[in-house]
Amino acid sequence: xxxxxxxxxxxxxxxxxxxxxxxxxxxxxxxxxxxxxxxxxxxxxxxxxxxxxxxxxxxxxxxxxxxxxxxxxxxxxxxxxxxxxxxxxxxxxxxxxxxxxxxxxxxxxxxxxxxxxxxxxxxxxxxxxxxxxxxxxxxxxxxxxxxxxxxxxxxxxxxxxxxxxxxxxxxxxxxxxxxxxxxxxxxxxxxxxxxxxxxxxxxxxxxxxxxxxxxxxxxxxxxxxxxxxxxxxxxxxxxxxxxxxxxxxxxxxxxxxxxxxxxxxxxxxxxxxxxxxxxxxxxxxxxxxxxxxxxxxxxxxxxxxxxxxxxxxxxxxxxxxxxxxxxxxxxxxxxxxxxxxxxxxxxxxxxxxxxxxxxxxxxxxxxxxxxxxxxxxxxxxxxxxxxxxxxxxxxxxxxxxxxxxxxx
Numbered sequence: 165x166x167x168x169x170x171x172x173x174x175x176x177x178x179x180x181x182x183x184x185x186x187x188x189x190x191x192x193x194x195x196x197x198x199x200x201x202x203x204x205x206x207x208x209x210x211x212x213x214x215x216x217x218x219x220x221x222x223x224x225x226x227x228x229x230x231x232x233x234x235x236x237x238x239x240x241x242x243x244x245x246x247x248x249x250x251x252x253x254x255x256x257x258x259x260x261x262x263x264x265x266x267x268x269x270x271x272x273x274x275x276x277x278x279x280x281x282x283x284x285x286x287x288x289x290x291x292x293x294x295x296x297x298x299x300x301x302x303x304x305x306x307x308x309x310x311x312x313x314x315x316x317x318x319x320x321x322x323x324x325x326x327x328x329x330x331x332x333x334x335x336x337x338x339x340x341x342x343x344x345x346x347x348x349x350x351x352x353x354x355x356x357x358x359x360x361x362x363x364x365x366x367x368x369x370x371x372x373x374x375x376x377x378x379x380x381x382x383x384x385x386x387x388x389x390x391x392x393x394x395x396x397x398x399x400x401x402x403x404x405x406x407x408x409x410x411x412x413x414x415x416x417x418x419x420x421x422x423x424x425x426x427x428x429x430x431x432x433x434x435x436x437x438x439x440x441x442x443x444x445x446x447x448x449x450x451x452x453x454x455x456x457x458x459x460x461x462x463x464x465x466x467x468x469x470x471x472x473x474x475x476x477x478x479x480x481x482x483x484x485x486x487x488x489x490x491x492x493x494x495x496x497x498x499x500x501x502x503x504x505x506x507x508x509x510x511x512x513x514x515x516x517x518x519x520x521x522x523x524x525x526x527x528x529x530x531x532x533x534x535x536x537x538x539x540x541x542x543x544x545x546x547x548x549x550x551x552x553x554x555x556x557x558x559x560x561x562x563x564x565x566x567x568x569x570x571x572x
Contacts, residue, residue, distance in 0.1 A: 165331040171204055173306075173335060176344040176408065178208035181304030182259045183404040186213030189258040193220045197265040197310035205261065214259075224270035224436060231275040239278060240285035250293035253301075257399075260303040267312035268496035271436020279435065280465050287470070287538035295526050299516045300397055302404040305499055307334050316496050337488045337500060338409040348405065355392035358413050361572060362390040362481075365562060369555040370417075370479055372506075374547055376427040380446065382479055382508075383421035385533055386557065388517045390415045390481075398522050411488060411503040414480035416513040419535035420449030422476050426508065430494065430501050430544040437462045438496065442543075444510075450474040451510070467510060472537025478509035484548055484568035498542050505546020506565065511537035 178184050190209045194202050202219060209217045230239060252258075271279075314326035321329060334340075339347040372380045392413040394405045425445045432439040442456035442463055451474040456463045467473050480502065483489075488504040495501050513535040515521050521529075530536060552565035563571040 173340045174204040174208045177306045180348045181405045184212040190214045190217045191258045192261045194263040195265045198308040228274040239282040242289045254296045257301040262305045264307040265310040268433045306408040352393040359390045367554040368557045371553040375549040378426045380424035380426040383418045385418045387519045411486040412480040412482045416517040418533040419475045422446040429547045432543045439463050477511045477513035477535040480507045502542040505544045507542045507544045509542045511539035
């Protein structure tokens with residue numbers, strides 16, 4: 165890939181994604197796949213005025229080894245230095261940039277049960293820090309290719325060709341191949357206009373149906389807005405784009421208020437394992453039955469991580485004619501695949517969807533029905549035969565999606 169295009173992509177992530185401000189601290193989390201690009205990104209952060217940029221390197225094979233050789237007690241512990249690191253984030257609110265490149269099958273050989281138990285043990289310790297920074301800092305998730313990921317997406321190509329093709333796909337779907345900053349300014353304007361229209365409808369329910377068998381009714385929160393594209397931090401009012409790419413218009417539904425069955429239309433990569441051809445059934449707002457042709461045990465484990473993992477935390481609307489969908493590429497990566505079609509998420513809801521969210525406490529959000537969980541996992545349900553009917557607070561039915569596309 166041409167360095168000039170990669171530099172423009174790095175500039176997009178730093179400037180339009182994270183929107184690094186002069187004097188801010190930046191943390192970048194990345195795998196060992198694209199060190200040259202990480203160097204470009206670090207430079208762009210410094211050019212924007214960052215006073216310090218730190219890179220946290222990750223490597224899935226080390227996670228696999230830890231799951232095999234560490235005791236559950238040791239794997240579950242949160243060391244004092246880790247607590248201090250989280251407290252530093254609470255005190256200083258560093259900008260966070262996450263570069264995704266992991267092998268979709270990278271944790272297939274890990275001890276998944278042990279990893280899940282460790283995460284459940286750590287979450288009560290980490291939760292106060294997570295709650296303390298929620299909505300207060302800038303963050304951005306973007307992607308770079310790894311050899312393993314590229315070969316998963318393009319299995320019939322040589323590794324070098326696969327990596328190049330994945331780079332091209334990432335830049336195209338991220339609107340980063342031509343005039344990225346200008347493209348994102350226009351894209352954000354379009355997304356915000358769609359949100360304004362949806363919010364004006366005062367919807368109480370969304371009813372999803374498809375020929376695959378999906379028949380799901382979800383209740384929305386009366387004081388929750390639809391959001392999309394750029395957001396603003398609660399304290400400093402700095403605008404940033406948390407996801408590159410992003411095609412979704414989303415809101416937070418009411419926890420424990422969903423009935424019916426929903427079929428996934430794309431594989432779900434969860435904790436390094438692919439869950440394929442699955443459905444979930446809801447009763448009294450909670451998942452009570454799941455089925456998957458591949459890795460059902462992982463799906464069952466996911467919905468039992470905590471009580472909130474059985475309930476919905478997000479409803480996201482994405483038309484089938486989005487750039488990612490029209491690329492006809494299955495990325496095996498949620499950041500991209502969720503932006504190819506409508507999706508739902510199990511687990512933690514978004515408190516910033518609540519109108520005037522800055523006036524409320526975490527306890528207030530819990531009482532309203534914003535779901536709380538240690539997970540937030542998106543799964544794709546969009547298709548060319550998906551219909552969505554919106555039901556307003558006064559009972560009027562409005563066609564929101566028809567055959568997988570916007571009807572408003």
